[in-house]
Amino acid sequence: MGLARQSICATLGVLLAAVFLPACTPEPGSPVVSVEPMTRHIIQHGGLEREYYVFRPSAYRETANSPVVFFLHGYGGTATGVEAEVAQGLNFYAEQHGYVMVYPQGTWFISEESAAGRQVVTSWNHISDGFDSGPAGPICTADATRYPCPPECGTCGDCGWSACHDDVGFLKSLVQTVTAEFAVDQARVFIGGFSNGAMMANRIACEAAELFAGVALLGGRLEPGFECTPTRKIPLLQVNGGADTTVPHDGSVSSAGYYYASTQAVSDHWNDGAACSAERADWRHPVIANADVQCAASCADTAHASIDCLWPDGDHRWPGTPGIRGSNGYCVSEQQSPGMPEQALCIAPDHAVENWGSALLFAFFDEYRGN
8 A cells, every 4th residue: 555644654664655817825924814614414325424524615605606626635634634734724725715625534444453553544445456456567566565454345455455435436426415405516516635535536537527627636646557538528737746755756666665657647648539638838827936846737728738746845745735744634623533533633724824735726726617
């Protein structure tokens, strides 16, 4: 298993772990904007009770449809942890841009298999890690680190590590539920994720592209040979760290012995068959003007651009997050803590810190919210 869970597995000694509209980010010294708390919700799917959290910005009205983002946590992370720590307060940016945010919780179990003892293991079933070998060959090396297999999954083989539940079906059902119960625009539904959450977003966006206006993959994508072309053309944003050895951006083997498709391969497949899909050009945006990040885009002048950004010095963390925080969301808010009492409580989001990764994410959504 190759996904980061630095705080979960640190004791193992393995690191697991076209123009946009200007984004609204806080100016230095500006007052901190109040962000309303999220609400907790439950749906039934596949015989399981599935949990998710919803943030509604102050601009939300029952009489008007808002754009909505479904955002998926990484391996070992949580629904509330990904909001609080990965992006230093993702709801702060959603408030500025007027987005409803939906944070589903992946399935999880308690593992006794690590050197640290009992650990909370969360994951998404993005399907392609369920094979030791795929269309492009093995997806892990013979000496790859083995990770706990969810007990209900039987055996995960040599290379498997994620859940075996129907997360594609769950997310489809969740989109239907949210668009029916909240005042959101079905034509402006986005999905994104970090790490294993990005892999899950990659999977669902290809299999059910009709549900989404765009997808953002940060720090993760499917295994080689499983790159895909969505069922309809939608825009794609990828952001990855050049120093990420947990899910390397270039398709090389990870520090734990796992392979993931390169961002180039994902981009090439995204608009497969389109004349513009093979053409890549340098790309910049004002929100990353002062950031050390390099981007290229194909099909940039279309409604289905594929944008690939590399943060040269970044490792497996949310882009732009200072190293002193370093968290990938391995925590829960006080609101979610009763259901996951063995998870650590999150550090409170620092809304006064500007984060170019979060700003870029919402700039991307803003550009394509009218598609």
